[in-house]
Amino acid sequence: MFTDLPLDELHRYRPPRPEPAGFDAFWQRTLDEARTHDLDARFTEVDAGLALLRTHDVTFSGFGGHRIRGWFLLPRAVEGPLPCVVQYLGYGGGRGMVHDWLLWPSAGYATLVMDTRGQSGPNRPGDTPDPVGSGNPGVPGKMTQGLLHPEDYYYRRLFTDAVRAVEAARGHAAVDAGRIVVAGGSQGGAAALATAGLVPGLAGALIDVPFLTHVRRAVDLTDCGPYGELTRYFAGARGHIDTALHTLDHFDGLNFAARATAPALFGTALRDEVVPPSTGFAAYHHYAGEKELKVWRFNAHEGGGGEQRAAETAFVHQLFGG
Secondary structure: OOOOOOHHHHOOOOOOOOOOOOHHHHHHHHHHHHOOOOOOOEEEEEOOOOOOEEEEEEEEEOHHHOEEEEEEEEEOOOOOOEEEEEEOOOOOOOOOOHHHHOHHHHOOOEEEEEOOOOOOOOOOOOOOOOOOOOOOOOOOOOOOOOOOOHHHOHHHHHHHHHHHHHHHHHOOOOEEEEEEEEEEEOHHHHHHHHHHHHOOOOOEEEEEOOOOOOHHHHHHHOOOHHHHHHHHHHHHOHHHHHHHHHHHHOOOHHHHHOOOOOOEEEEEEOOOOOOOHHHHHHHHHHOOOOEEEEEEOOOOOOOOHHHHHHHHHHHHHHHOOO
16 A cells, blocks of 8 residues: 555655754764775676676775775776766665676676675675674664764764765776766665765766655654664663654755755655655655656555666666767
């Protein structure tokens, strides 16, 4: 069934943004601190058994100088420097195997897949630990780690890693540094949206069913998926709810959307119980750059699936005249 507002209301839904005082200064300080560590991006070619691609194991310094893993793929048949898609991952999974990421190099683009610190799953195992403790009692998962202070929150580290991944891609000789697209769905969509708001000069952004947007509404609408970690925590930590929501405001996609100017393609699904559609529409309406939106009426958190990927491919081809 539909999980949120009627579609005609969603097309008009543009709520106020919960922007905390000092938002820009917080993120500037965060990125300045990260850049005191040498990026030291290393691309080690590996044999993944893919004759048409050059594949590399990647490491670079993210938040705190912590080493972040990834994959870097290049089509052998296309000469560079190439446009590059920097791909971020959904909740609970890691970078997986090289052959999980064939779409963008098959379309002729360099691809950097960023592993997600501290996350791994049976279908997509991860290889990047998160050496930072949670900082406060919480529930299993990442959503409550460090939740009582913006400086300590897990997504401060993850979004900083995402920015540094773009910097790593830009530094590779096979990549055209002026033609970088960020991409992801769910948690990956949150990372792409945050990066679009934090990194100037991106060529585009692909933001599918984005998580961590309009969080104050999301926790009132759903107990599913990662948001359920917050609602379970709030049920017991009654005296910390306002403090936690203030922290979350520093990571809310609505605030990044208002600062993002790269052309963007969004996706949302009207039966999504994990990421309520009104939260995605809110991010779309606040997005400051040129934008398009695909709405999948009868789909849930999978969104448009392969059709969304086809739309994204066409969108990127159009960006680069392909």
